[in-house]
Amino acid sequence: MxxxxxxxxxxxxxxxxxxxxxxxxxxxxxxxxxxxxxxxxxxxxxxxxxxxxxxxxxxxxxxxxxxxxxxxxxxxxxxxxxxxxxxxxxxxxxxxxNSSAYKSGFTPNxxxxxxxxxxxxxxxxxxxxxxxxxxxxxxxxxxxxxxxxxxxxxxxxxxxxxxxxxxxxxxxxxxxxxxxxxxxxxxxxxxxxxxxxxxxxxxxxxxxxxxxxxxxxxxxxxxxxxxxxxxxxxxxxxxxxxxxxxxxxxxEEALQAKALAGSLKSDLDQQKAENAKLRSDMDDLLKDSDGDGVADKLDKCPGTPANTVVDGSGCPLVVPAPVTNEKVIITEEDRRVVREAIRNLEFDLGKATIRAHSFPTLDRVANLLSTKNISLKLAGHTDNTGSKDLNMRLSKARAESIKAYLVSKGANGSRIEATGYGMNQPIASNKTAAGRQKNRRVEFTIY
Missing domain, CATH: 2.40.160.20 (Porin)
Incomplete structure (x- = not known):
């Protein structure tokens, strides 16, 4: 063992x-x-x-x-x-x-x-x-x-x-x-x-x-x-x-914990006091004496009667009268007046100047726009003679020239839109004189 x-x-x-x-x-x-x-x-x-x-x-x-x-x-x-x-x-x-005797008288084996x-x-x-x-x-x-x-x-x-x-x-x-x-x-x-x-x-x-x-x-x-x-x-x-x-x-840790607890309690009391002050400040800031939804500090019209609709400054809101849109009906006669004006429309060669014999039919279009509150879109076009930039400017200038004439005759300019497309939208071939004549045009669209 x-x-x-x-x-x-x-x-x-x-x-x-x-x-x-x-x-x-x-x-x-x-x-x-x-x-x-x-x-x-x-x-x-x-x-x-x-x-x-x-x-x-x-x-x-x-x-x-x-x-x-x-x-x-x-x-x-x-x-x-x-x-x-x-x-x-x-x-x-x-x-x-064994220099001394055993007290017990013992003798070793x-x-x-x-x-x-x-x-x-x-x-x-x-x-x-x-x-x-x-x-x-x-x-x-x-x-x-x-x-x-x-x-x-x-x-x-x-x-x-x-x-x-x-x-x-x-x-x-x-x-x-x-x-x-x-x-x-x-x-x-x-x-x-x-x-x-x-x-x-x-x-x-x-x-x-x-x-x-x-x-x-x-x-x-x-x-x-x-x-x-x-x-x-x-x-x-x-x-x-x-x-x-x-x-x-x-x-020592217990003493530190006690001190920390005291510090935390002090911080908590301080935070409670700050929250109470913040709550009082918020109540004062949000106070609305007349109940119109705008705080007194921002209310420029205090004492507004109950149930009055107000704007952001607390003043009564002025509601504009409702606008009713009159329905416009475009007749066949209206379309005929426009077609006739297009048919008689001529400009000086290479210019945006309207020739005098086009004025009577344009006058009837201006009268139509002012009496029936009709809107008009003018789209100017050219053939491919000349540069692209030149044709774009010319088409825009002719459409604007017609708009200016119609406004001068009493038409509402806000209802007339003038746009130039240059030679980008041909309706006939530019290889023949007849085709180029058709492409040099101003389209009238009423609505």
């Missing part, structure tokens, strides 16, 4: 420590705010006294234990203000003898052994460190921290024993002995600076075997303790998470 435990323990230690390293990139929970970062990695060095005895129970195989020098190192990952994992390693020497000395090559263990409390509950960073530790690991050592006759022998036959150890301890840390702590601790290591002192006593497992003093160095940026106080942080 013990062999299986030895084989699995290194894997467990590695897995736990790698898991801690994997969390190194995350912000610790329960102690940080989104804007605050903490230092969570540290390492320590220490030195102290190793003794093959424990005050926590059990019996010793030798009557007189000795103190000797020991030293150690560790690396630690802090997960919260209260919990961390640390990988410890210590070395040193353990020794005791191996009565020839009078002393032992064990070289502790290593005792490596993975430990959980739990911080007990903060001295000042309302201070975010403290300088004193008490803690307890507990864990498991492996030890490697080489014991030598001294027989009653003075012979010194190697208990392990020249080989190191490896056994499981269970360390438990207490300690205190004092923050000397933001990155350096004084570490004072004491641990008892329970060995899973009775080989540490090279002497058997009724199958009792051996144990030893290590009292040390050392320095711990915080790594990375930010304050040390181990010395932060989440209670104080929560208390």
């Amino acid at each position: 013990k062999h299986k435990l030895f084989k699995s323990l290194p894997v467990a230690i590695a897995a736990l420590f790698i898991g801690g390293a994997a969390n190194a990139q995350t912000t610790p929970m329960s102690t940080t705010t989104p804007a605050e970062q903490f230092s969570t990695w540290s390492f320590g060095v220490n030195a102290g006294i190793l003794s093959p005895i424990s005050p926590l129970g059990g019996k010793n195989d030798f009557s007189d234990w000795k103190s000797d020098f020991g030293y150690g190192v560790y690396i630690k990952k802090q997960f919260t203000s209260y919990f961390s994992l640390r990988l410890d390693g210590i070395r040193g020497t353990l020794k005791a003898d 191996d009565g020839n052994n009078t002393a032992f000395k064990t070289k502790l090559n290593y005792a490596a263990s993975l430990n959980a460190e739990v911080n007990l409390f903060n001295i000042d509950m309302f201070k975010k960073q403290n300088i004193l921290q008490l803690y307890v530790t507990g864990g498991a690991g492996l030890s490697g050592y080489k014991p030598t024993v001294t027989a009653a006759n003075g012979t010194v022998s190697d208990f392990g036959g020249g080989k190191d002995i490896s056994e499981l150890v269970i360390p438990v301890g207490i300690g205190a840390k004092v923050k000397l600076s933001e990155k350096i702590n004084l570490d004072l601790g004491w641990s008892v290591y329970f060995v899973d075997g009775d080989n540490l002192d090279g002497t058997y006593r009724n199958g009792n497992s051996d144990k030893f303790n290590y009292a040390h003093a050392g320095l711990e160095f915080a790594l990375g940026k930010g304050k040390q998470l181990a010395f932060s106080n989440p209670v104080a942080a929560t208390y």
Whole structure:
């Protein structure tokens, strides 16, 4: 069973420590705010006294234990203000003898052994460190921290024993002995600076075997303790998470929340006052005493009687009398008058001047327009003799000349439309003189 435990323990230690390293990139929970970062990695060095005895129970195989020098190192990952994992390693020497008599009169099974000395090559263990409390509950960073530790690991050592006759022998036959150890301890840390702590601790290591002192006593497992003093160095940026106080942080956040709530209430009261003033100003701005739909500030005719239709300035709206359009009926006689005017219409060659013999029939058209309120469209056309631009101007000028004559005879100019089309709309071929004669025309359209 013990062999299986030895084989699995290194894997467990590695897995736990790698898991801690994997969390190194995350912000610790329960102690940080989104804007605050903490230092969570540290390492320590220490030195102290190793003794093959424990005050926590059990019996010793030798009557007189000795103190000797020991030293150690560790690396630690802090997960919260209260919990961390640390990988410890210590070395040193353990020794005791039977120079004093046992108070109980006990004589070891191996009565020839009078002393032992064990070289502790290593005792490596993975430990959980739990911080007990903060001295000042309302201070975010403290300088004193008490803690307890507990864990498991492996030890490697080489014991030598001294027989009653003075012979010194190697208990392990020249080989190191490896056994499981269970360390438990207490300690205190004092923050000397933001990155350096004084570490004072004491641990008892329970060995899973009775080989540490090279002497058997009724199958009792051996144990030893290590009292040390050392320095711990915080790594990375930010304050040390181990010395932060989440209670104080929560208390401070509560005070900030209370202050924020007070500020928000003040802002809300101010906003309510501004809304009330705005509402009063709006009521004053929209006040309409005479109820005509125009505010008093814009009403140029205050006191308008009820149900009076007003314009945008609040004054009575003047509605023009409805305009009735007389229906115009165009008779065949009207069409004949227009056809006759077209048939008799002549201009001077290449000009817009109307010849005199065209006036009588145009006069009848003017009379028709003024008496029956008829509208007229004049469309001037030419043949293809000359340039396109010249013909366009000539056709427009002849239509305008007729319009001017009709207006001079009393016709309503707003009802006459004069347009020139030049040579763009021929009604006959321009290759013959007769065709060109037909294309030189002004069309009258009444409606």
